[in-house]
Amino acid sequence: MSRFAHSSAPPLRGPGGPGLGRPFGPGPHGAFALEQADDTRATVVRLWSYMRRHSFMLLGVVILVALNTGLGVLGPYFMGQAIDVYITGGDLPGLARWLALMAGVLVLNAVGQWLQEYTVVGVSQQVVRDLRADLFARLQTLSLRFFDQRPHGELMSRLTNDVDTINMVLSSSITNLIGSALSLVLVTVMMLLVNVNLALVALVILPMTAAAARWLAMRTRQGFRLQQEQLGALNGLIEETIAGQRVVKAYGREAEVVRTFDEINAKLRQAATRAQIFAGLGGPMMNFVNNTGRIIVIVAGGWLAVQGIATIGTVAAFINYTERFSWPLNQLGQLYNSIQSALAGAERVFQVMDEAPDLPDAPDARPLGRIRGEVMFDHVSFGYEPGVPVLKRVSLRAEPGQMIALVGPTGAGKTTIINLLTRFYDVDEGAIYIDGVDIRRIPKDDLRRRLGIVLQDNFLFADTVMENIRYGRLDATDDEVKAAARLANAETFIHRLPDGYHTRLTERGGNLSQGQRQLIAIARAILAQPDILILDEATSSVDTRTEKHVQEALLRLMRGRTSFVIAHRLSTIRDADQVLVIHGGEVIERGTHQALLAQRGFYHHLYYSQFKGQERLLPTSENKQKEVLCRESVGQKECVGYGSE
Secondary structure, three states, X not given: OOHHHHOOOOOOOOOOOOOOOOOOOOOOXXXXXXXXXXXXHHHHHHHHHHHHHHHHHHHHHHXXXXXHHHHHHHHHHHHHHHHHHHHOOOOHHHHHHHHHHHHHHHHHHHHHHHHHHHHHHHHHHHHHHHHHHHHHHHXXXXXXXXXXXXXXXXXXXXXXXXXXXXXXXXXXXXXHXXXXXHHHHHHHHHHHHHOHHHHHHHOOHHHHHHHHHHXXXXXXXXXXXXXXXXXXXXXXXXHHHHHOHHHHHHOOOHHHHHHHHXXXXXXXXXXXXHHHHHHHHHHHHHHHHHHHHHHHHHHHHHHHHHOOOOOHHHHHHHHHHHHHHHHHHHHHHHHHHHHHHHHHHHHHHHHHHOOOOOOOOOOOOOOOOOOOOOEEEEEEEEOOEOOEOOEEEEEEEEOOOOEEEEEOOOOOOHHHHHHHHOOOOOOOEEEEEEOOEEHHHOOHHHHHHOEEEEOOOOOOOOOEHHHHHHOOOOOOOHHHHHHHHHHOOOHHHHHOOOOHHHOEOOHHHOOOOHHHHHHHHHHHHHXXXXXXXXXXXXXXXXXXXXXXXXHHHHHHHHOOOEEEEEOOOHHHHOOOOEEEEEEOOEEEEEEOHHHHHHHXXXXXXXXXXXXXXXXXXXXXXXXXXXHHHHHHHHOOHHHOOHHHO
């Protein structure tokens, strides 16, 4: 059943799907199940660990917020004094001086608020920069197994949407949070200083506010977390669909993709609507509570004024204080919703940061130094999924400088052998040695610097041709880059590009042909000057004429280097020092090309079938010539009929 037709969940990305960016073959299939972390205290503590790196600027923010809050709290006091002292007493010159003082306070408050915002934006941007950098750095330490099991768009959502959510809350909420808390304290103190009885009446709204906030808290957190998850799922589908657009169009699956998008988009709408509905309740609930408190203060203040216990100015100041008391409560209510959203995003970010690399370097790992290039697999077993072995006790030995060919049907385990040699995955059983050293005792960076890899489908970056080749060795000079291109026979087509070596490639090298991309990848490997070379169908994407030139370049590159070659066209590995026939995860035959043909086993069948199939496409005169070659290779009986097409 097509997942596009009736899917009700985010699409699963297996390792063979588009846009996964895996350099080698099959891996585990399955969905990415998000852990529902909800430890608010731990999340807050971890966020604070990033903020305190900028403690000096944070201290400045606190001082500015305290100053601005204090200036704001003085406003009602000034108003009450103006009424009771200057307006009631008819002192107009004194009132003018008092108003000038109030104007100065307002100007100072405005300047302080600008400085406050400027500082807090600086802090928030630096915190987010550190968060994003740490998350991206953590992703670079994780193995391919991690990326095999997670939609790439969902991971991108954590790097962008979730981090941006944290940024918005930090930049807008730090000052509001500190200011609201300080304002509550200062307003409470001022109310107690002005009139204790009215202060106690005004504070009656506190338990009402706490109850309303608690009720909202239980309903907003889950909604915001679900919203972030569905947004990640939607980004995953978008990224996958864009990367696989050629396949979508080739099979006419546009309608199915749109239907799947609509399903996930509807779930996102439902989650976001639920979250925002409860978040939107905060304002009306707080307004109701605050207006109730204000009515109580007006009634009580009026009674006290009638009784002569409080002056009109005091009552007016208290009404103003009640409004100022309710404002930070409203702010805190709204901030709570924003903070819930930020914490949901922070939890998702920290989930990735908490992923432990499953291929750590051993404590006693040491660089190899100069190597000869001897490679040995000692009874290696491996499976991408538990209980599903891909390789079964495979043993092989490559002497320094030898060319080892890996052949066999699709899915036999050839690419898995390369995956293990490059330590993209670790063996389940057995060991792999280079010059007698277990590769698990070699730092991964050092190991992979020794390997040059040319894949069937290579990845090119959105950069110039020069820089894409230089990716093999970043300190290479321009002349060395051009020499590598000449050796790979890529220079001819590079000179025909609009800007030559400085032509900028589109994403994945989309403005080049497949064969041209392959030649650039081969030049990149040549520039890297590896000790061990890995070729995974390196010439499969070039035409016959180009293949001849590429083969010559590769032979020069392989000279003196241990090489592993995965090949389906068996004519390309006749000169291999050793041919390993892989079938069902096991080495079923090994030997030279001629020796395996003489055995008349599985390799003989593969070669004969492929060779005969190719002969049927040749003109009669060429078939006659090939018949002679066939007789020399596999004998008279098997070649009967080659020249009679």
